[in-house]
Amino acid sequence: MATLQRTFKSSYVTRLKDELRAGVSISKYGEDAFEIDDAQIRQLANIYHPEGLLDTMMESESEFKAAVALYEAYKDVSPLLASNESFWAYLTHTELFPYCQKRWPKVRDSNVASNYIMDHWFFGGQGMMRNTLASLWWSVYFSVDDTRENPYELTEILFANYSFRVIWFAVFLRIKNGLLGVLDFIKDNLPVFEKNWEMRGRYLAQYINRLGATRQLSYLSREFFYQECEKIKSNIESVNTEADLKRVLGQG
DSSP states (O other): OOOEEEEEOHHHHHHHHHHHHTTSSGGGGGSSSOOOOGGGEEEEEEEEOOTTHHHHHHHOSSHHHHHHHHHHHTTTOOHHHHTOHHHHHHHHHTTTHHHHHHHSOOOOSOSSHHHHHHHHHSOBTTBGGGSHHHHHHHHHHHHOOTTSSSTTHHHHHHTTOHIIIIIITTTGGGOHHHHHHHHHHHHHTHHHHHSOHHHHHHHHHHHHHHHTTTSOGGGSOHHHHHHHHHHTHHHHHHOOSHHHHHHHTTOO
16 A cells, blocks of 8 residues: 655754754764654655665666656656755655765765755755755756657756756756757767866856846747757867866856
């Protein structure tokens, strides 16, 4: 019989974050399991606990495959719930705690441990996109394309570079047409990105984000973003260094 998905009470998440900031709970993140207060858990209506998800994610050979497994398991989760820190904090501290430790190696007491944990087990300074699990789910949600034979073809491209996905396109991720148009372009021009993906992806993301200063990006078509990428293809190919990046962005 299916069991309802559980989550933390929001007040408990606040308490856990306060304990982390105070440094009293850092060592818990290095244990094999995180000790929690069961009285601070509640059930979610109409969302069911997926069986075997941890094993599937632990056995996944790439972050991309783990992300797809997570998304498939929680495909019916609404964007509202997927924006809720308590939902992801529950999973990072309980059911999927071992995966979080695998992805972000076990933490011991250090000067940087508090911020490191805050980013990956909660919503830290960079919001949900650094959270180990929320980042995976949202990345799939905005890149899945059901018009393709393989709906996750563009998702795999998005996962080719961590910085490109989480840092440079973190804000832009919420514009699905835009992200799909950019990923369409990258797919059609993969040789361009085989060399120095980090720097070239950074330029592409900064160029697209700059368009937001003069246009309402959320209203523009997928084709528009593809064409914008085509316009700067030669610039993308010329970017190999920080100096190149400043030059094509008009900063040097």
